[in-house]
Amino acid sequence: MKTIANLKIGESAYIKAFLQPDLSLKLLEMGCLPGEEVTLDFVAPLGDPIGIQVNGYCLAMRREEAATVEVI
Amino acid sequence: MKKTPTIALLGNPNSGKSSLFNQLTGLRQKVGNFPSVTVERKSGTFALDHSQTATVIDFPGLYSLYPKALDERVVIDVLSNPQHEDYPDAVIIVADASNLKRNLLLFTQVADLGLPVVLALNMLDVAEDKNLKINAVKLAMKLGVPVVRINARVGEGMDNLKKAIQETLTVNTGFQKYYFDPAEQFPELIGEVKQQYSLRNNYLALHYVQQHDIFSFVSPEKRAALDGLIQKHDFREHGFQAAETMHRYALIDGLVKDSVTTSNFIPKPLWTRRLDDILLHSFWGYAVFLMVMLVIFQSVFSLASYPMDWIDGGIAWLNDGLKSLLPESTLTSLLTDGLVAGIGGVVVFIPQIAFLFLLVAMLEESGYMSRVMVIMDRLMRKVGLNGKSVVPLISGVACAVPAIMSARSIGNRKERLLTILVTPLMSCSARLPIFTILIALVVPATPILGFFTLQGLTLLGLYLLGTVSALLSAWALRGFVPNTEKGYFVMEMPTYKAPRWNHVGIAVWESVRSFVVEAGKIIVAISIILWVLASYGPADSMERAEAQVRQAQPTLSGVDLDNAVAAQKLENSYAGHFGKFIEPAIAPLGYDWKIGIALLTSFAAREVFVGTVSTIYSLGAEVDEDNATLKDRLRAEINPRTGQPTYNLATSFSLLIFYVFAMMCMSTIATVYRETHGWKWPAVQFVYMTGLAYLLAFLTYQVLK
Numbered sequence: 111m112k113t114i115a116n117l118k119i120g121e122s123a124y125i126k127a128f129l130q131p132d133l134s135l136k137l138l139e140m141g142c143l144p145g146e147e148v149t150l151d152f153v154a155p156l157g158d159p160i161g162i163q164v165n166g167y168c169l170a171m172r173r174e175e176a177a178t179v180e181v182i
Numbered sequence: 183m184k185k186t187p188t189i190a191l192l193g194n195p196n197s198g199k200s201s202l203f204n205q206l207t208g209l210r211q212k213v214g215n216f217p218s219v220t221v222e223r224k225s226g227t228f229a230l231d232h233s234q235t236a237t238v239i240d241f242p243g244l245y246s247l248y249p250k251a252l253d254e255r256v257v258i259d260v261l262s263n264p265q266h267e268d269y270p271d272a273v274i275i276v277a278d279a280s281n282l283k284r285n286l287l288l289f290t291q292v293a294d295l296g297l298p299v300v301l302a303l304n305m306l307d308v309a310e311d312k313n314l315k316i317n318a319v320k321l322a323m324k325l326g327v328p329v330v331r332i333n334a335r336v337g338e339g340m341d342n343l344k345k346a347i348q349e350t351l352t353v354n355t356g357f358q359k360y361y362f363d364p365a366e367q368f369p370e371l372i373g374e375v376k377q378q379y380s381l382r383n384n385y386l387a388l389h390y391v392q393q394h395d396i397f398s399f400v401s402p403e404k405r406a407a408l409d410g411l412i413q414k415h416d417f418r419e420h421g422f423q424a425a426e427t428m429h430r431y432a433l434i435d436g437l438v439k440d441s442v443t444t445s446n447f448i449p450k451p452l453w454t455r456r457l458d459d460i461l462l463h464s465f466w467g468y469a470v471f472l473m474v475m476l477v478i479f480q481s482v483f484s485l486a487s488y489p490m491d492w493i494d495g496g497i498a499w500l501n502d503g504l505k506s507l508l509p510e511s512t513l514t515s516l517l518t519d520g521l522v523a524g525i526g527g528v529v530v531f532i533p534q535i536a537f538l539f540l541l542v543a544m545l546e547e548s549g550y551m552s553r554v555m556v557i558m559d560r561l562m563r564k565v566g567l568n569g570k571s572v573v574p575l576i577s578g579v580a581c582a583v584p585a586i587m588s589a590r591s592i593g594n595r596k597e598r599l600l601t602i603l604v605t606p607l608m609s610c611s612a613r614l615p616i617f618t619i620l621i622a623l624v625v626p627a628t629p630i631l632g633f634f635t636l637q638g639l640t641l642l643g644l645y646l647l648g649t650v651s652a653l654l655s656a657w658a659l660r661g662f663v664p665n666t667e668k669g670y671f672v673m674e675m676p677t678y679k680a681p682r683w684n685h686v687g688i689a690v691w692e693s694v695r696s697f698v699v700e701a702g703k704i705i706v707a708i709s710i711i712l713w714v715l716a717s718y719g720p721a722d723s724m725e726r727a728e729a730q731v732r733q734a735q736p737t738l739s740g741v742d743l744d745n746a747v748a749a750q751k752l753e754n755s756y757a758g759h760f761g762k763f764i765e766p767a768i769a770p771l772g773y774d775w776k777i778g779i780a781l782l783t784s785f786a787a788r789e790v791f792v793g794t795v796s797t798i799y800s801l802g803a804e805v806d807e808d809n810a811t812l813k814d815r816l817r818a819e820i821n822p823r824t825g826q827p828t829y830n831l832a833t834s835f836s837l838l839i840f841y842v843f844a845m846m847c848m849s850t851i852a853t854v855y856r857e858t859h860g861w862k863w864p865a866v867q868f869v870y871m872t873g874l875a876y877l878l879a880f881l882t883y884q885v886l887k
Contacts, residue, residue: 131420136672138427139246141284151450155464156560159569161675163449166312167281168675170556175670 114162114176117150123181124148130178137179141165148181186227187236187351188268192257192292193276194285195243196549196676198304201334202276203240204685213692217267219398221256222587230348239268245284247291247389248423250670252590255396261295262389263399272298272350274343276334279316280308280677282442286434287427290361293327294385298350301329302343308677311451313444320441326358335682357383362429364388364422371415375408392419454677461550467557474550478541480638489533490618494812497526516713523796524709526812528702528789534618535611536694538580543689545576547681552673559671565653566660567604568597569671575601575652578608579645580693582850586857596665600656602857603663603867606850607652609645609842612789616841617644619792622813624834648842655870662866704848708783708790715757716779716798723754752776752798771840771876772833772883774821781840788846832886836879843875 117123125146128134142148142164149163158173193199203211207226216223224240244254247261260266273292277285282303293299303318322329328346332339365372365384375387394400394408412419450458460466501518508514545551551573559569570592577585585605592598609617621640628636718724727750735746752758753775760782761775768778776798784791792812799815819828845851845868854864 131424133670133672135248135420135423135427136250136670138424138431139248139250139287140672140674141287141431143428143431149449152458152462154462154556154560155467156557158560159556159671161462161556165281165284166447166449167284168450170552170671170673170675172559172671175672 112181114148114150114171114179114181115160115173117148117162117181119150119153122147122149125179126182127180128178129180133175133178140169141167142169142179148179187271189236189238189347190260190268190270190273190297191238191240191276192273192288193243194245194278194281194288194674196674197243197276197278197285198334199243199276200240201682201685202274202302202304202332203238204688205334205337205340206238209688209691211688211692213696216256216260219256219259221253222584223268228344230344234348236347238274239270244288246288246427247295248393249396251593258389258393259396259398261292261297262386262393262397265399270297272300272347274300274302274347276302276304278308279303279306280312280314282309282314282316282438283431283434286437287430289325290430290434291385293325294360294362294383295389296357296383296386299327300343300346300350301325301327302332302334302339303329304332304334306331306333308451311677312448313446315443317441317443321438324437324441335679335685360385361433362426364426367422368415368417371411371417374411378407379404391417392423451677457678458553458675461553462557467553471554471557474545476642478538480634480642481537481541484635484638486533486537490530493530493533494526497522497530501526512717515717516710520710520713521706524706525702526796528698528706531611531615531618531789531792532694532698534614535580536690538611538614539690539693540686542577542580543686544681546573547679547686549676549678551576552675555673556675562653565657566597566600566663567653567656568592568594568601570673571597571601574605575608575649578605578610578652580611582606582608582610582847583853586850586853589857593670594665596660596663599663599858599863600660602854603659603863604652604656606845606847606867606871607648607655607843609648610788610847612847613841615789615792617641617838619813619816620829620834620838623816623829624831644838644842647839651843651874659870704790708794712757712779712783712794712798715760716752716755719751719755720759724751727751727754757798770883771879772836772887774828776819776828777833777837785846788841788844791841832883835886836883839882840875840879843871843878845871845875 112123113129114123125142125144125148127144128137146164150160151163151168152161154160154170159170160173160176161168161170162176163169191199191203203224203226206228210228211224211226214223214225215221221242225237226240227235227237230236241257241260242253244250244257247258249255249258260268261270263269275285275289275292277289279285289299289301301321303316303321306316309316318329318331328350330339330343330346332343363384364387371391372384372387375381375390376384379387379390381387381390390397390400390408391412394405397405400408411417461470501522504518504522505514508517545554554576555569555572557569558572562569562571571589573591574585574589577588582605585608586602589598589601589605592601618641621637625637625640630636630639728747731743731746731750753762757779758775761778764778764782765773765775768781773781776795779798780791780794783794795816796812799812799819816829817827820826821828851864851868854867855861858864
């Protein structure tokens with residue numbers, strides 16, 4: 111299964127499903143909707159957190175959080 | 183229309199909400215708390231037109247009416263309760279136009295509550311950088327509310343905004359239609375809630391269902407009754423909230439389709455991309471961060487010293503002037519040695535505090551702070567903290583009280599509690615006066631590498647010591663703090679902006695004003711009490727002082743005699759007895775009874791130390807024009823037993839170390855009590871910090887003496 115945490119810098123994918131219900135409420139409000147395109151924007155110096163482009167802006171999250179968002 | 187209507191200011195974080203608040207109110211701001219919760223409530227007044235003024239309340243920034251952080255709870259608590267004194271007559275939603283869809287989520291929620299709304303479109307320049315064009319007229323038609331283009335940073339569009347508010351207040355068109363109507367899916371549940379709580383709005387009824395646990399105005403019995411309704415109707419809170427958000431976003435897609443156009447969308451403006459390449463770089467990111475910190479501390483120490491010297495000299499001049507003008511009496515002594523010395527101790531540190539707040543405010547305004555959180559998260563997690571702990575820790579350099587309150591943005595309970603426990607180890611501005619004076623006494627101002635001085639580097643060393651201790655303490659304490667809730671790091675990365683001087687200026691003014699008023703009150707009060715304790719003694723001990731001196735040193739006369747008598751009087755006073763009483767406990771740290779008095783009084787607040795020593799030494803020592811400033815008085819102070827200066831290297835450094843670690847601030851203790859709901863954590867904090875202080879000051883003195 112591929113998640114946001116598996117993306118490489120500049121790589122895009124579409125959100126398919128959320129694996130963690132509580133976090134999904136927060137991510138939905140931030141504009142991470144099923145079917146939305148996400149692009150990996152940056153990886154912080156020590157490999158974590160990461161930043162994605164979604165819904166027209168940049169959103170940072172920890173790798174473990176990114177791993178709860180399945181993409182295709 | 184009410185005499186003074188209340189306008190609520192709502193919006194996403196980073197939407198320019200605070201800028202708009204500053205534009206509307208200028209310096210007519212009041213900072214307090216929302217009733218019964220310790221969430222900062224900023225309010226102010228502004229003129230809608232010649233005859234009408236309005237009160238505007240700046241609410242915490244949030245992405246939706248379902249709060250994710252503690253501070254955000256106050257918004258739905260106020261908006262759900264028409265009886266609340268802050269319940270608004272109209273709402274301004276500030277929206278980041280470069281990010282319209284996400285900003286409209288909150289708009290549709292607030293509009294569904296039936297509140298009159300004006301949409302203020304801000305940051306249109308950033309939208310333009312992203313190649314977005316927004317047609318406000320079309321958007322207003324689609325949304326059915328006034329949409330005003332503003333630039334909150336420079337103050338454009340304020341007149342139109344005020345006009346729109348006025349129209350909304352006078353011509354209330356009434357509620358139109360729901361963007362999202364929960365009664366479509368759960369008609370019985372919503373109907374029953376509306377009936378039982380006499381509500382008229384379906385969406386408000388939904389919030390009763392979803393969020394009654396955080397409503398301060400709903401009694402425990404009613405909460406239980408709502409839980410019963412949820413079960414009866416088989417309502418799934420979680421799934422329904424997710425469905426609501428998705429429904430709203432789908433609707434917003436349609437709403438903005440015609441009004442937002444783009445030819446070649448750029449998700450990240452060029453300058454933000456370039457700066458991120460450097461500031462998030464694995465080497466340059468940390469290098470820049472360290473440089474920024476270094477420049478802050480160096481400028482606080484060296485640039486602020488000029489105005490501080492002027493103020494210090496001015497206070498001494500004022501004191502001498504008053505003493506020569508006024509007849510010698512108890513009242514004169516109270517005025518000069520008590521009051522002016524005490525006030526001088528506060529006023530002299532305004533430049534340093536202003537500098538610190540200025541630089542911290544600029545980092546926040548520019549958007550750089552979010553990058554710091556990102557590059558620090560991994561490191562902070564190693565010691566049990568969170569990247570977001572950086573803000574409380576850096577703000578802790580100004581004052582631990584707002585810093586501890588800002589830890590609420592950390593969603594994870596354990597990481598938040600650890601942040602609260604270690605933040606007071608960051609050297610706050612109240613320690614700065616003590617550091618400054620002691621360093622200036624024993625460290626020479628030798629220049630190093632041109633820009634830096636040995637004094638500046640020593641100060642930096644103390645700040646680093648505080649920071650490293652904060653991190654190590656977090657690491658040591660992390661095993662003792664339970665983890666009960668899951669929190670997230672998910673955070674928007676704002677575009678970079680040049681800080682606006684007027685906004686930074688207001689932030690600095692507010693901070694300095696509250697420091698002078700709040701800290702000043704305590705310091706002046708303690709200065710006066712101390713003057714009394716130092717001027718009077720048990721029975722006739724003060725009267726005996728002169729006889730004692732004449733007996734011990736019969737050859738003394740003139741000024742020398744006066745000084746010796748004054749010193750003997752201080753020793754015989756209540757304060758002297760007090761200091762002598764604790765001297766055995768602090769002698770191993772290298773302190774005498776005079777320092778003991780200062781230590782005890784500064785358990786109320788550290789900054790009192792300087793006021794105290796200036797009161798003690800102006801009473802106990804000779805005062806002529808050559809050694810009128812506090813620094814000179816301390817330097818002239820001689821330890822009668824050793825014949826050496828009291829403030830030698832060992833004692834001064836022992837004091838510096840003590841003040842780095844000791845938990846000496848009533849306001850901080852009270853804040854930690856409020857934030858952690860009990861005495862357990864403030865007690866833990868007090869014991870571990872003060873224990874560290876005693877131990878490390880002892881070691882320092884024994885090694886250096």
